[in-house]
């Protein structure tokens with residue numbers, strides 16, 4: 257069903273919400289959530305294999321999975337047991353979620369975030385503007401990252417949660433129902449790729465939710481909050497890119513084996529054969545990088561962070577180049593909307609921007625190298 261409809265959804269720029277809710281209710285959109293909360297309790301390797309499969313069919317559905325998983329992971333990591341029991345079953349029960357960090361002036365540099373969260377009695381009030389939030393158009397729950405605005409919230413929340421109020425605890429992640437008064441969700445018009453993933457900007461204008469929606473009940477350092485959420489997103493995107501590469505490899509190989517020019521199948525012309533070899537190397541290398549990173553997650557290895565950045569960087573770059581190569585092999589046959597390699601080409605390019613752009617990944621990898629020198 258997903259493979260057959262992916263192109264139509266891409267052209268329409270929308271996914272059937274019933275399908276998303278159905279996948280969500282089966283726990284498929286965040287399969288790493290423990291079974292106790294209605295998930296499948298998959299480890300990173302198994303969740304990755306599933307993500308790659310979905311990514312090979314439709315990057316928009318895979319993007320929605322990544323967002324749902326990122327929201328669930330943030331809740332798993334930072335929420336109190338009561339909050340986990342309140343929110344996770346909703347994410348495995350058919351409700352949809354998105355995670356909002358980025359702002360117009362805070363893209364690569366999330367420390368420039370200006371969304372403010374202030375405590376007011378038993379509630380918190382959010383003001384700010386998030387941009388390009390994947391799946392926000394479909395979401396029932398928004399996990400919003402912001403800076404806490406007042407000492408009162410920090411002091412009260414810190415003492416309640418027993419977290420201490422050390423300097424640098426400047427941010428919170430808040431679960432905001434999308435239908436809360438003051439929330440306005442506006443679709444990003446005509447995205448280059450993943451066109452049906454429901455990217456949207458979110459305005460938060462005096463949005464009031466119970467203080468129990470602040471994950472963990474306390475402020476934390478912004479880098480800790482966003483890096484934790486992004487690490488999940490990176491792993492998911494990396495596996496999604498493996499899926500893009502597999503789809504492209506299959507399409508390119510099939511075309512090169514069957515279409516003839518100059519009296520021979522394309523694949524027998526050495527320059528085309530080289531394209532196939534390069535695509536194969538790209539898919540295998542990305543797969544190995546993802547397998548290694550997932551192993552690090554599953555073993556709790558200290559290498560997990562750098563292995564995840566490496567996997568994301570390798571997979572996204574390989575997918576962008578690999579999809580371009582696939583279009584080259586198919587030429588006019590793959591140069592139109594309606595062909596999976598054309599869609600892959602657009603989708604893959606965006607993977608070099610999100611969850612840490614190529615440049616941000618390179619800077620993180622360079623810092624790792626310098627740190628271990």
Ligand code: FAD
Pocket residue numbers: 323355356357358359360362363364365386387388389390391450455606609610611612613614615616619
């Ligand atoms: P900028 O930060 O302005 O960067 C522009 C270019 O400059 C990039 O190439 C960048 O790598 C480079 N650059 C910036 N600083 C440096 C530096 N110090 N050194 C070297 N190079 C640098 N946000 C969310 O919160 N939630 C989502 O679900 C989400 N989904 C997204 C989905 C898509 C398809 C896209 C396109 C974006 C999404 N975003 C989301 C936003 C995304 O996280 C940002 O686009 C990304 O962080 C880059 O920020 P920017 O676009 O503002 O680019």
